[in-house]
Amino acid sequence: MFGFQRRELGTPRLLLWLLLLEFWEVGSGQLHYSVLEEAKHGTFVGRIAQDLGLELEELVPRLFRVASKTHGDLLEVNLQNGILFVNSRIDREELCGQSEKCSIHLEVIVDRPLQVFHVDVAVKDINDNPPVFSLREQRLRIAESKQLDSRFPLEGASDADIEENALLTYRLSQNEYFSLDSSTNSKQIKRLSLILKKSLDREKTPELNLLLTATDGGKPELTGSVQLLVQVLDVNDNDPEFDQSEYKVSLMENAAKEALVIKLNATDRDEGVNGEVTYSLMSVKPSGRSLFTLDQNNGEVRVNGTLDYEENKFYKIEVQATDKGTPPMAGHCTVWVEILDTNDNVPEVTVTSLSLPIREDTQPSTVIALISVSDRDSGVNGQVTCSLTPQVPFKLVSTFKNYYSLVLDSALDRETVPAYELVVTARDRGSPSLWATASVSVEVADVNDNAPAFPQPEYTVFVKENNPPGCHIFTVSARDADAQENALVSYSLVDRRVGDRALSSYVSVHAESGKVYALQPLDHEELELLQFQVSARDAGVPPLGSNVTLQVFVLDENDNAPALLATRAGNAGGTVSELLPRSVGAGHVVAKVRAVDADSGYNAWLSYELQPAAGGSRGLFRVGLYTGEISTTRVLDEADSPRHRLLVLVKDHGEPALTATATVLVSLVESGQAPKASSRALVGSASPEAALVGVNVYLIIAICVVSSLLVLTLLLYTALRCSAMPIEGACAPCKPTLECSSAVGSWSHSQQRRHRVCSGEGPPKTDLMAFSPSLPPGPNKEEEGERQEAGSSYRGQVSFLQISPIRKCM
Structure with missing residues (x-):
């Protein structure tokens, strides 16, 4: 099914086309093939898989496919043999019109790994369009008095093909009066004219019917024809004549409607109505009849529509001047209108290949984006310069005509400016100048360049002792100026030893919240100050960190009751016996109670009180409020009981107060029976009062x-x-x-x-x-x-x- 569907042409030119069809080359990363238009379905184009270096077995697994933005269904690839063939009708004139170069661009895509190849298939023209005249017949009125060698312009044919297939030759049917002249003017455009070879005689030949045939240069040749009806007129033997056969006019593209293009003037040497001339437009090319008007009486050509230099730069206007004689005579001229450019198109800015976001540690001179500008105007009106928003760490570098690179000009800092809104301004050099802008949003990506920071390097915390285990005692908080995981802070203890124990046995810190907890009850009597460091570290790579110092003061609570010291004359239970002579006077020190408190400060301040007791000791003894000394309040007499039991309450000043009780047994004896030692205390013997x-x-x-x-x-x-x-x-x-x-x-x-x-x-x-x-x-x-x-x-x-x-x- 593959191969060309050949026509029976029998010429060497066909063989040349067949050779071109199978020719391909690799240049600039592309495959080039060619195919004749109108080739039938299945026509061989090229062995694309083999030319791309791909094995046939890998076409299906690698998802070999061919894509085209606009003409994807014209060509197809057989995945079994890797041959590119014609899939549907290809009409070069439909694809490219009168353009000399016509091609179909294909993108060949394979996966695993992903590869993209570019293929250009040139569509070659065949002679499939015959010459066409715009009218079925052309009528010519020629006076019988016309001189020999007079010329009569004819409208030629057009051919949709190109090159030799559109190269037209003309021939006129055999006759004795006219010959055909085909000459080329200054614009390389053929002008057809009938030339009178023999004088006309209306009475003999009032009308001629001629056939004008146009033949193109293709193989095989195609032709088109038009009937020429020549009517021979009588008497009025002078036709209008223009001052020039061709006129050249320049006109700005922004010319207003009704603007004067040119005023034509044609004269007729006849007199009377035979010399009165009227004007008419024969044709305006290309397709511009509606753009101009011609006043039939005064020959003024005016603008009737909107002219656009970017659409057409030249117009050819064919004008005919006709007199009012009987029969009327006509003269012809051509007006060439050149359209001049004005600055009516703003520049266009295109931003491509954005490399975003950009890391804040990107080095200067790094290319961020590619920018191209264009302007449809010509000359200085189409010359464009680009500029960038001032006061930004970027710059534009010209790489080629109308191409720029957006380049980093200085260092970035995301914490200072997280994003930039850049405005690229393209301005042409016309007068007045036109400009356009394009916005580029450049986001700065974070890198881990900031360590977590605490508000202050050190904190002092006060915690009362006997706290419950797991008590929250403080919260540390560090802020990281970075973003996302680079700003995700975790906390940990800087481990060390406290005495013979690890710090982690006393406190812990929550890794996420920074809350510091006491893991066990703290004892002021054991530990007054716990000083340690908490480390804050982010989640960046590499991680950054900093430390903060915490001083935890353990405050005392009244958790220790007064303790009586061991006695010399009594026992450790707080009971002592004393012998007191009856002859002692008031203020005599009987004994001294001694106690200590493990707490500190106010909780360790002890006071002594004598508790009411049964018997006759009421009012006989008293105890020093802060000294603990038990002394007599009066002189003893015979009525006093010989035995007294004294209860001394030792109390600290905590809240609530804690107490201890000491018992003193006092026996009254006669003076001769008393021991020589003056007194005995619970804790050692008392010193003399004077000392x-x-x-x-x-x-x-x-x-x-x-x-x-x-x-x-x-x-x-x-x-x-x-x-x-x-x-x-x-x-x-x-x-x-x-x-x-x-x-x-x-x-x-x-x-x-x-x-x-x-x-x-x-x-x-x-x-x-x-x-x-x-x-x-x-x-x-x-x-x-x-x-x-x-x-x-x-x-x-x-x-x-x-x-x-x-x-x-x-």
């Missing part, structure tokens, strides 16, 4: 001096902290609280235990204000002395005021 008072005085003076220095120092420190950022808590926002004792107006921090502060970096930081105890005035001098002894019993207590926010996990 104790002297030591207390020195201790109080030392405390006051140290507290004054600390007050001055911490006032300066507090003023500096007030100008800094507020410290964030963890559980819930709250205002800084001032903790003080209603009894003594201070926090007291016992030195009876070691201060243990766990920190990974540097010394611990505290916000403390120290001042000397402010004790309320006592009822008498004895209580004042007890208070002074209380300072000694605390063994150098330092009072402080907590001024930072306190957070408690509920």
Whole structure:
């Protein structure tokens, strides 16, 4: 079924076409074939699979297919043998009109891997269109007085084919009066004319019927003909004559309707009505009869429509001048109208090959897009220059005439400008200038060039001890200026050891929310300060990170009851027996209760109370409020009971207060029976009162001096902290609280235990204000002395005021 369907031409030209049909070449990435128009279905065009280097077995698996934007059904490929053949009728004149070059562009596409090949199939013209005259017959009126060699223009034929197939020759039927002249004018266009060879005689031959035949140059030749009816007229033997046989006129394409093109003038040497001339349009080529009008009386040619230089640059107007004689005579001329270009077309801008989005680390000089401009005008009106929006990190680089590259000119930063709206302006050089714009949206893609950042490098957090396990104590938050996964922050602990334990056994941090949790109850007596770092790291490649330091102060709660010290004269259970001579006077120290509290500050401040007891001891003894010394209140007499059971309640100042009870059994004896030692206490023996008072005085003076220095120092420190950022808590926002004792107006921090502060970096930081105890005035001098002894019993207590926010996990 493949191969040419040959016509019976019998000429060497057909063999040449057959050779061209099977000829192909590879050039500039394309296959070139040729095929004659009107070839029948199945006509062989070329072995396309073989020429593309493809195996026949892989055509179907690789989805071999042929596509054409406009003529996809004209050619087809047989997938069994890889031959390109004619699928439907190909008419070159329908495809390309009068264009000399005519081809069908095919795109051959195969998959796995994807490949695209370009194939051009040239459509060769065959002589399938005969010459055609616009009229079936042409009528000529010729006066019998016409001179020999007179010329009479004829309208020629047209042929839809090209080249030799459209090369026309003419012949006139045999006659004795006329011959045919076919000459070529300055525009290389043939002009047909009848030439009078023999004088006419109307009485002898009033009418001639001639046949004009046009033959093209194809093989085989095709012909067309028209009847020429020549009517011989009498008497009026002078026809109108124009000043010139051809006129040349230039006209702007924006000429208004009714604008004058040319005023023609034809004269007739006859007199009277034989010399009166009227004008008429014979033809306007190409297809422009409606674009011009001709005044039949004065010969003025005017514009009647819209002229467009881009559509037609020249018009040929054939004008006939006819007199009013009987019969009328006619003269002819040709007006060549050249259309001049005006700047009436705006430039066109096309943006292709966009490489978007563009990474913010793209190097300068990288090509972002290709831009082409065009203008349908000619000359300076079609010369176009391009410009770009100012103040952007891009520039236009001219690569070829009317072709530009959009190039990155400087570094990008997505965090500063995430996207650019570029405007490309194309402006021609006409007057006035016309311009057009095209918008290009350039999105900047993020790269991981910003590490997560915390609002401040360090936070101070206060948490009360005995918190529940898993308590939320603080939330860290870091912001990353990048986008998407580059800004996705995760949190982790910077692991280290706290003493002999890992940090992860104390606290944890939620990787996504940044919430910090205490994994176990914290004990102020064990750990006062926990200092550690939390790391924030983004999800970029490579990841970036930063650290923040958290100082967690564990605040004391009243969770330890007072503990009585082991006795010398009693037992560890808090019971002691004492012998008291009846001869002692008022104020005699019987015993001294000693106790300690593991808490600190106000929670460790102890007071002593004598509980009411049964028997006759009511009002006989009293206990120092802060010293724990049990002494007599009056002189003993014989009526007093020989045995007394005293209950001493030891109470701290916490909320709620915790207590312990000591029992003292006092036996009254005669003076000779009393032991030489003056008294025995629960914790060791009591010192002589004079020595104790002297030591207390020195201790109080030392405390006051140290507290004054600390007050001055911490006032300066507090003023500096007030100008800094507020410290964030963890559980819930709250205002800084001032903790003080209603009894003594201070926090007291016992030195009876070691201060243990766990920190990974540097010394611990505290916000403390120290001042000397402010004790309320006592009822008498004895209580004042007890208070002074209380300072000694605390063994150098330092009072402080907590001024930072306190957070408690509920």
